[in-house]
Amino acid sequence: MKKKTEVLDQSAMNRALTRIAHEILEKNKGGEDIVIVGIKTRGVPLAERLQEKIKNIEDLEVPIGELDITLYRDDLEKAVEANEPELKDTKIHTDVTDKKVILVDDVLYTGRTVRAAMDAVMDIGRPSQIQLAVLVDRGHRELPIRADYVGKNIPTSDKEIIVVQLQEIDDLDQVSIYEK
């Protein structure tokens, strides 16, 4: 696997997340009734960062939760049939009924993980809306799923791999493209 290009560095990532935080507040008229839910692994620190930014902008403490969705596969590969991502754990300690749930993930690819995440949220309540925020949208959707907030659109081929690294987990903030 060889590295091709760095597409987002620390400051670009920070700017993208700041913009998304503003867009979330704008679209949700100030952010009342929202619940931010990060999808493990890297969606969780991203959700925390958005929560922090929203607090700074609007002085509003929004509830946060997390979903652990396991991919019974190398999560850099596309899903194949009978290889659907599955829910392992739900940590959402607030009632989502009539709330606007904002799912947060690092990379949007086929859409299958997000679908599993939506199922998980619907299992615990009836949110008034589910929205989706992703740091990177790399295209190649296999389901009719579209992000409401995108840090950066990165068209990719299926031979490419998008690697997201975050300070909290990887000790640096960076998004890069690798070639298989």
Add this chain to the structure above:
Amino acid sequence: MKHFLSVNQFSVDEILSILETASNYKKGYFPIQKQIFAANLFYEPSTRTTMSFNVAQRKLGFDVLDFSVDTSSVQKGESLYDTVKTFEAIGANILIVRHQDDHWYEELHSKLSIPLINAGAGKAEHPTQCMLDLLTIYEEFETFKGINVAICGDIKHSRVAKSNADALKRLGANVYFSAVPGFEDETLPYPYLSMNDAVQTCDVVMLLRIQHERHMYATTNECYLTHYGLTDSREKLMKKHAIIMHPAPVNRNIEIASNLVESKKSRIFKQMTNGVYVRMAIMTQLLKEWGIINEVIIKECEPIVT
């Protein structure tokens, strides 16, 4: 019975079947049959589309009825409907119409007993252009699945952008737009890229013409090219296998640096060549569906050499 009015009316399989027929015509075979009159009614100026239909019709052995707005009864106030009915009455077997109204065919097509082809409807749709673009991409990559296509320029005023984007998406490509600020179309569900990102990541860079006739403010040429156009330095960032497309007419040194029009990655003139074959395929397909022709004799024809 179907007319050819919009790419949306055709299924993925039907689109692929037309592309396949067009590829076969390109190999040098085409059917010739009984006397067929084809009428070309162009209410808007056009070089490529009129001439391309003309060549396509002549290659198929049709008799071509050309019509000019300037010297016809349109000058006496004859409507499109009456003009079309006139051609039908005098024996035209297929009609090709371009008109400045976005919706010209909506009431017309149900009142005709011969096939009708949309060769451009205002700024709404230009489906034969879309088909030739598809053929050009298909020949290059032999698939549409997973191909990244960036449509760049004045998305808002373009009739190519929407129909191409929708068709490409249905065929499995990933479609992106890149537009000058203010020329986005928020009603279309495609993500936007900067021109720099588009050239670096996409397999097809499809440029649109800046439509001076629809813009009031002046875009100085150099300024547009450097900020939003395909410059030499941007072309160097493109992937090795990536191609440049443009529906033409090209504004050289505005949306694309002049020397790139004929460069190695450019398929601009190939698109025009493909236009002839794809129009042959569309016309024969319709005539067959309407029972006006059936596959009879196959005669060899010189392919266009590019």
